[in-house]
Amino acid sequence: MQCLQQAVLGVESSFELAPEQRKRTLYRLDGGSGTDENLRWLLARGYQVLGKGFSGKRAKALADSVSRWDVYDEQSLLGWVAPPFDLGQPVQVVVKRRLHKGKLKHSYYVTTLSFPSKKAFMQRYNQRGGAEIEQFRADKSGLHLSARRKRNFMAQKALVLLTDLAHNLLADFHSQALADSRFADWGLKRIVRDLLAVPGRLYFRARQLKRIDLLASHPYADELIICLERYCNGRCGSDFE
Helix, strand or coil, X not given: CCCHHHHHHHHHHHCCCCHHHHCCCEEEECHHHCCHHHHHHHHHCCCEEEEECCXXXXXXXXHHCCCCCEECCCCEEEEEECCCCXXXXXXXXXXXXXXXXXXXXXXXXXXXXXXXXXXXXXXXXXXXXXXXXXXXXXXXXXXXXXXXXXXXXXXXXXXXXXXXXXXXXXXXXXXXXXXXXXXXXXXXXXXXXXXXXXXXXXXXXXXXXXXXXXXXXXXXXXXXXXXXXXXXXXXXXXXXX
């Protein structure tokens, strides 16, 4: 909620977004960023938005004014509603009702775009980036980011940057080495815990990796060595013995 405007200004500066480009730039936001203040600010700067509203109480009140609910999936319904708030531009608003642990839960979604149906609206919203799951949560569990703390600010900053580097290297390894293997759907935590923990030995010649030995009795050794050979040949052009 507090960092959105600063982040947007940073992106705006980095990409040198002119007003005409902002009109073609869509921000898809989850509920943590969907306050009226943030939405008005984005619209005032000329951006398009598709976001989840911040207020649960407002979502419940909007749900009471829905005249027709339509099925979205097995657990939820969707309904159009006229926006009772002013964001400075015309917007479409959809309310979502779902059953969670025997109780009805409501949320609402706002956009400056025009959609032919509520389902198309929600499908577009669900295409937003998932960094909070794909990277941050994975780094906390797989790379133990939340378990490591440095008292010195610069040391902590260096640790975060090293974690980002490890994340990017592992993401590249996952996509290039583990594709079409039984490890293809493994997450970061399992790759670090189970695959990278396989005992083995690396052999170098003239500072070039030439051979990898893994513990033959390990259940992942045979298939992992194929993945490693493919990865190293593709990345380094090495020929293994």
